[in-house]
Amino acid sequence: MNPAIEVVGLSYRYPDGTVALDGVDFSIERGSSVALLGPNGAGKSTLLLHLNGLLRGEGIVRILGREMEEATLPWVRRQVGLVFQDPDDQLFMPSLEEDVAFGPRNLGLSEREVEVNVSWALKVVGLTGMAGRCPHHLSFGQKKRAALATVLSMRPEVLILDEPTSNLDPRSKGEVISLIGELKRRGTTILTAIHDVNIVPAIADQVLLLDRKVVEFGPTREVLVKRGLLKGLGLDVPAIADLFISLKDGGQYPGEIPFTRDEALSALAQIVDR
Amino acid sequence: MSHLEIDGYSHLASPIHRWDPRVKIASLLLLTFSIVLLKSLAVALLGLAFSAAILLISRLPFSYVLQGIKWPLLFLLPFPLILPLTVDGESFFILYGLGFSIEGLEQGLVMMTRGVAAVVLIYPIFGSSPFNTTVHAMRSLGLPEALTQIFLFAYRYLFLLREEFASASRSLASRGFIKGTDAASIRVLGAALGMLFIRSYERSERIYRAMVSKGYGGDLPSADRFRMEGRDLLKALIVLGLALGLQGLDWMVIG
Numbered sequence A: 001m002n003p004a005i006e007v008v009g010l011s012y013r014y015p016d017g018t019v020a021l022d023g024v025d026f027s028i029e030r031g032s033s034v035a036l037l038g039p040n041g042a043g044k045s046t047l048l049l050h051l052n053g054l055l056r057g058e059g060i061v062r063i064l065g066r067e068m069e070e071a072t073l074p075w076v077r078r079q080v081g082l083v084f085q086d087p088d089d090q091l092f093m094p095s096l097e098e099d100v101a102f103g104p105r106n107l108g109l110s111e112r113e114v115e116v117n118v119s120w121a122l123k124v125v126g127l128t129g130m131a132g133r134c135p136h137h138l139s140f141g142q143k144k145r146a147a148l149a150t151v152l153s154m155r156p157e158v159l160i161l162d163e164p165t166s167n168l169d170p171r172s173k174g175e176v177i178s179l180i181g182e183l184k185r186r187g188t189t190i191l192t193a194i195h196d197v198n199i200v201p202a203i204a205d206q207v208l209l210l211d212r213k214v215v216e217f218g219p220t221r222e223v224l225v226k227r228g229l230l231k232g233l234g235l236d237v238p239a240i241a242d243l244f245i246s247l248k249d250g251g252q253y254p255g256e257i258p259f260t261r262d263e264a265l266s267a268l269a270q271i272v273d274r
Numbered sequence B: 001m002s003h004l005e006i007d008g009y010s011h012l013a014s015p016i017h018r019w020d021p022r023v024k025i026a027s028l029l030l031l032t033f034s035i036v037l038l039k040s041l042a043v044a045l046l047g048l049a050f051s052a053a054i055l056l057i058s059r060l061p062f063s064y065v066l067q068g069i070k071w072p073l074l075f076l077l078p079f080p081l082i083l084p085l086t087v088d089g090e091s092f093f094i095l096y097g098l099g100f101s102i103e104g105l106e107q108g109l110v111m112m113t114r115g116v117a118a119v120v121l122i123y124p125i126f127g128s129s130p131f132n133t134t135v136h137a138m139r140s141l142g143l144p145e146a147l148t149q150i151f152l153f154a155y156r157y158l159f160l161l162r163e164e165f166a167s168a169s170r171s172l173a174s175r176g177f178i179k180g181t182d183a184a185s186i187r188v189l190g191a192a193l194g195m196l197f198i199r200s201y202e203r204s205e206r207i208y209r210a211m212v213s214k215g216y217g218g219d220l221p222s223a224d225r226f227r228m229e230g231r232d233l234l235k236a237l238i239v240l241g242l243a244l245g246l247q248g249l250d251w252m253v254i255g
Helices: A044-051 A070-079 A096-106 A111-124 A140-152 A170-185 A197-203 A227-232 A239-249 A261-273 B021-036 B041-058 B062-076 B078-086 B102-127 B131-140 B145-174 B183-213 B230-254
Strands: A003-013 A019-029 A033-037 A058-063 A080-083 A158-162 A189-193 A206-210 A214-219 B091-095 B098-101
Touching: A003 A044, A003 A189, A019 A044, A019 A189, A019 A206, A019 A214, A033 A044, A033 A197, A044 A058, A044 A080, A044 A158, A044 A189, A070 A080, A080 A140, A080 B183, A096 A111, A096 A140, A111 A140, A111 A170, A140 A158, A140 A170, A170 A189, A170 A197, A239 A261, B021 B041, B021 B102, B021 B131, B021 B230, B041 B102, B041 B230, B062 B078, B062 B102, B078 B098, B078 B102, B091 B102, B098 B102, B102 B131, B131 B145, B145 B183
Parallel strands: A033 A189, A033 A206, A080 A158, A158 A189
Antiparallel strands: A003 A019, A003 A058, A206 A214, B091 B098
16 A cells, blocks of 8 residues: 555535535545546535645545645645646736746745746646746636646646546547546546546546545446446436446446447447347 | 736837846836926926837837827826916916916926826836736835735736626626616626625635645745846936936026
8 A cells, every 4th residue: 555645534614614524534546546526515626625735624634644734734735736627716927937937936946947847847738838928818728738737847746636627628628638647657646526427437547436425436447337326426427338337237238338439339349249 | 909918019129128127117217207306398398208219219009008198198188278277377368357377387288298208108117028027127126025916916817807897797788788877787787896806805715725735935936037237237327317317407497
């Protein structure tokens, strides 16, 4: 066991008394990519804010083995990069270069290191050459990638993404998905809160179902076929999987539930052959 | 080009654009102060000519500047119209028993000329560098950290606020709302503005969280971006010479 994130008995109540998290327990291995699913109001964003120390509830949060407390907060924020849902919340400086350099400069890196990190982060997200642009003038898809660059420039071990594909057109969505895949290949631990279940198989090895407490945590292909559980939480099953679960329930298809287009084509070929 | 984007022409190439922003701000502000302290109309007109020349050197489009100074002009124009009626002196024109004094007209023209010259100079000062560079330069000239951050964030989010208000206006219009001056219209607009403020407040909390998550502790980190060269100082000396020259001439004329 080599966990990047460990959460033990985490509870949080908002000042108006609303319970957002109620005894949340889970552990995420280093280098893995986990999708965080749950209905609206399930506490997903609240949980993400705890992982960067922006909210402090009752319970224990450990990042890379170190317990989160006041003294370790600066270290935690260096290790955990948090990308917010609305990029306009994250791009607050007058130029993209300053936004991407904001974190590294706060870390006290030298100007040379800041420059290297900024150009690397902009290259990873495909925004090289736009460093001088005002973030306001970027397209929404570019803003989403720029927000990711502002965090990548701090070279975090753990990346927390809040709805990285929301409101994106299919092409931009595809770009973000391949970016997450690339970061995963580089060994970054990734936790992604997401509503679009169809892209979960493409970005995550595991799924964490949250509804104020952990409802289910397991491999993506095992959790996303639990139709009753997902529907009970008001969540969808990925469209391809949903179809083949119905075929399996009806006895027309005996094999593994496919999640991708290619897998579905093979599965359909099996059905036709039968 | 919207006048919210005061730095919309900061990409141009001119001796003013290439000037170290710190020296540029300090020198041109000094010239501005020198002009607004002038008492002689002839010297004030010379000051206006200097301002126009600096604007010309900066290559900022005159049409853009004219569009921007029309509002200050609205405030400045009444001076030569009202002061002749209120300042004692020799009348040059009498209308229905009301005397228009030469002294009043001259004072009004001086005030208007100084005002126009100062407003014209604002453009080379703030329009020839990206706004954030100007603010960082002002910080290095001693602008307090809190004000620096207020300016930077206000400028960054002004456009977003404008878009959100435009979006709210479109939403109102799509449901048949027509802006008017009656109480019902004002109530609706008040509610829309109120909602805008609430959303702005909530956004500011999210922005603050984003900043803290990236290690923000109260100070904005900044690269040491400015480098002063000999020609920056030379330009400063020329402007300083103009400022002092105007004061000297004014002293000679007025005494």
